Amino acid sequence: MESLLSTNFPDLELYGRGKVRDIYRVGDALLIVATDRISAYDHVLATGIPGKGKILTQLSLFWYKFLEDLVPNHLITGDINEYPAVLQPYREQLYLRSMLVRPAEMFPIECVVRGYLSGSGWREYQQTGSICGVTLLKGLRESDRLPEPLFTPATKAPDGEHDVNISVHDAGQLMGPTNVELLSDLSLMIYDRASRHIARQGLILADTKFEFGMTPQGVVLADEVLTPDSSRYWSQTDYRPGGPQNSFDKQYVRDYLTETKWDRQPPAPALPVNVVAMTQEKYMEAYRRVTGRATLEG
Secondary structure: OOOOOOOOOOOOEEEEEOOOEEEEEEOOEEEEEEOOOOEEOOEEOOOOOOOHHHHHHHHHHHHHHHHOOOOOEOEEEOOHHHOOHHHHHHHHHHOOOEEEEOOOEEOOEEEEEEEEOOHHHHHHHHHHOEEOOEEOOOOOOOOOEEEEEEEOOEEOOOOOOOOEEOOHHHHHHHHOHHHHHHHHHHHHHHHHHHHHHHHOOOEEEEEEEEEEEEEOOEEEEEOOOOOOOOEEEEEOOOOOOOOOOOEOOOHHHHHHHHHOOOOOOOOOOOOOHHHHHHHHHHHHHHHHHHHOOOOOOO
């Protein structure tokens, strides 16, 4: 299987390109296409992970359905047979890796929920004893479960830069305290339901981030949802607090890049076949365990 690293649909208006997704305008809707691009340390790598975009899209569609009674979303359809005629010539590229969505005015923050002390939250705790202005108990270890999940917003950084953790107060300055309170409540409710679901599959949701937008019908959940690119999934069986955990994500890629002593400046090194294969399997294992499905087609 080859990686799809970029799309080019001459008949469509390109709306934007992110690290992973290409977005096109289709009438009053947007077409989101998840490519197989993979990024690390804020750089898109030259080597893709075959099928990764399909896994991300199908996981997001699963969670949209699972959460639809809790929070509305911007999905119109992910069924290629329901796409308009203008998209049908591109069926092969769009199959399983795309969705049509309603445009939304996106809120300017990433809605991060942390149930465990890891990643940038762990680094901040080591320096200040707090995360995003929330003071935590002393003596916590890396990967420890927090007394309760925390809503820790972050600014959306331009491509090539890190998101920046901010306090709830600062988020309120950006978009109003009422909006922040609403997004915090929604984020924590989603995290709780998702955590309980995957716990039955032997997984831990250490942390995750959501994006929300505003439509004429109200606030909607948007973009990718609870994928290995936006979430830290751990195995309950392997969980050992006191250090980093094995994650169902791009960990093999980060480990390899660390071994190469890459200075994190372009160009990024290519990935060897074994790293690509192990990373692909980790993403697929996350999909199988979260959804209970053996394949992407159910």
